[in-house]
Amino acid sequence: MKSQTPQAVILFSSTAHALMAEKIAKTQGFPCKLIPVPRHLSSDCGVCLRFNAEDRDALEAALRNRIDWTEICLLSSS
Amino acid sequence: MNKNIVYFDNAATSWPKPQVVYLTADRYSRSIGGSPGRSGHRLSIEAGRIILEAREKLASLFGISDPFRIAFTKNATEALNIAISGFLSSGEHCVTTSMEHNSVMRPLRAMEKKGIELTVVPCSSGGELNPLDIKKAIKKNTRMVICSHASNVTGTIMPVEEIGRFTRECGVVFCVDAAQTAGAVSIDVEEMGIDLLAFTGHKSLFGLQGTGGLYIRKGLETEITPLLRGGTGSRSEFEEHPDFMPDRFESGTPNTPGLAGLEAGVSFIMEKGINRIRKKEIELTRYFIEKLRAFTFVEIYGLQEAEKQIPVFSFNIKGVSPSEAALFFDEEYGIMSRPGLHCAPAAHRTIGAFPRGTIRFSLGYFNDTAELDRACAAISDLAGRRRVS
Numbered sequence: 001m002k003s004q005t006p007q008a009v010i011l012f013s014s015t016a017h018a019l020m021a022e023k024i025a026k027t028q029g030f031p032c033k034l035i036p037v038p039r040h041l042s043s044d045c046g047v048c049l050r051f052n053a054e055d056r057d058a059l060e061a062a063l064r065n066r067i068d069w070t071e072i073c074l075l076s077s078s
Numbered sequence: 079m080n081k082n083i084v085y086f087d088n089a090a091t092s093w094p095k096p097q098v099v100y101l102t103a104d105r106y107s108r109s110i111g112g113s114p115g116r117s118g119h120r121l122s123i124e125a126g127r128i129i130l131e132a133r134e135k136l137a138s139l140f141g142i143s144d145p146f147r148i149a150f151t152k153n154a155t156e157a158l159n160i161a162i163s164g165f166l167s168s169g170e171h172c173v174t175t176s177m178e179h180n181s182v183m184r185p186l187r188a189m190e191k192k193g194i195e196l197t198v199v200p201c202s203s204g205g206e207l208n209p210l211d212i213k214k215a216i217k218k219n220t221r222m223v224i225c226s227h228a229s230n231v232t233g234t235i236m237p238v239e240e241i242g243r244f245t246r247e248c249g250v251v252f253c254v255d256a257a258q259t260a261g262a263v264s265i266d267v268e269e270m271g272i273d274l275l276a277f278t279g280h281k282s283l284f285g286l287q288g289t290g291g292l293y294i295r296k297g298l299e300t301e302i303t304p305l306l307r308g309g310t311g312s313r314s315e316f317e318e319h320p321d322f323m324p325d326r327f328e329s330g331t332p333n334t335p336g337l338a339g340l341e342a343g344v345s346f347i348m349e350k351g352i353n354r355i356r357k358k359e360i361e362l363t364r365y366f367i368e369k370l371r372a373f374t375f376v377e378i379y380g381l382q383e384a385e386k387q388i389p390v391f392s393f394n395i396k397g398v399s400p401s402e403a404a405l406f407f408d409e410e411y412g413i414m415s416r417p418g419l420h421c422a423p424a425a426h427r428t429i430g431a432f433p434r435g436t437i438r439f440s441l442g443y444f445n446d447t448a449e450l451d452r453a454c455a456a457i458s459d460l461a462g463r464r465r466v467s
């Protein structure tokens with residue numbers, strides 16, 4: 001991977017929620033991207049939102065009360 | 079667009095649509111085309127974004143604070159079937175009106191066979207509903223009141239605010255069939271006390287056919303059984319169908335090109351302003367009612383009050399059957415109208431036009447007074463020919 005910045009993903013129960021979360025995050029200037037859910041996290045065929053792990057608290061605050069998520073996981077940097 | 083055509087069948091489906099609707103649907107199909115949100119690649123995500131955009135626009139149009147309270151369906155009929163068959167069970171009572179479309183009446187009659195109790199509140203011969211009659215019909219086991227926002231036969235607007243006020247007071251669920259009004263008359267689900275709002279995309283919202291939706295008030299979704307279960311692109315590891323909005327009611331690949339077009343249609347409405355659209359339609363209504371009233375050989379149904387109706391007109395010409403008239407208007411004047419019962423036999427009984435039916439002209443934002451003049455010329459021509467023959 002090109003970036004050395006530690007990354008994390010937020011998982012949602014619905015792709016509709018993931019898309020809304022991406023929209024909120026982008027409007028607030030968080031670098032992020034919707035990616036297929038990594039197989040080791042869930043066998044769900046949907047998407048999750050990848051973001052810089054250092055933004056975790058700020059992003060959670062931005063999404064709280066607007067979007068429900070199921071979990072947040074750090075991605076290993078390998 | 080064919081300049082020789084006068085399209086007066088907007089209550090069936092609106093035509094033409096704003097140019098941007100065609101362009102957006104075409105652009106989606108050619109350059110995006112992915113399965114919305116299912117696959118994680120950029121085209122799939124872009125398709126998902128378009129649907130989110132459509133959901134947000136509609137939510138804002140209807141005063142819905144959480145866009146996920148809207149589930150997309152293929153039309154109002156599907157939304158109404160979810161709201162009726164998925165919600166009512168044996169022993170429960172439901173109140174409706176005598177002006178309803180078959181998309182409300184038929185699912186209700188089917189549920190009646192399964193043991194629900196149904197009260198059909200009569201409306202006046204002008205299609206007007208006294209909201210107090212609904213109130214009087216509510217009893218201990220009443221679970222739902224369901225009515226159209228405006229009749230597709232006479233255009234009469236129903237007193238939904240009043241009904242919403244007392245259904246809320248007695249804790250009865252209020253479902254509104256907004257097939258004829260969404261996009262043409264302003265709707266606010268909170269202010270109107272609406273718990274379930276069924277709408278269709280292809281009429282006054284200017285979307286394409288095969289689009290519609292159901293708004294479900296927060297918390298009510300768990301009390302409604304979905305009609306369909308299947309793939310949603312979410313929680314694929316589970317074989318049980320999701321219980322949350324909107325996935326619970328959105329199984330299978332949606333009509334994404336249609337929803338892309340619908341999003342463009344709703345944007346068009348918001349740019350014009352729904353009040354401006356309504357104002358223009360009231361003016362057209364006033365103009366046509368006045369002209370139509372001058373014909374002694376025409377019988378007009380409905381209230382004939384522009385402010386109390388949408389631009390839908392049912393009438394009959396003495397000595398001419400509705401189907402003959404419609405054929406004449408089409409062949410001789412290029413006017414597209416609809417004869418018959420308009421999928422609403424109960425409404426025709428109410429206004430005294432059953433089983434004969436009526437001729438229906440239904441106008442939209444893109445019609446103008448010159449077209450109404452042509453229609454009036456056609457009506458007097460037809461009546462004149464009838465008199466001499």
Ligand SMILES: Cc1ncc(COP(=O)(O)O)c(C=O)c1O
Nearest residue numbers: 153154155179181226230257278
């Ligand atoms: C009052 C009313 N309800 C429901 C419907 C059904 O709409 P759709 O055919 O889009 O399902 C219509 C129109 O056909 C209608 O006029």
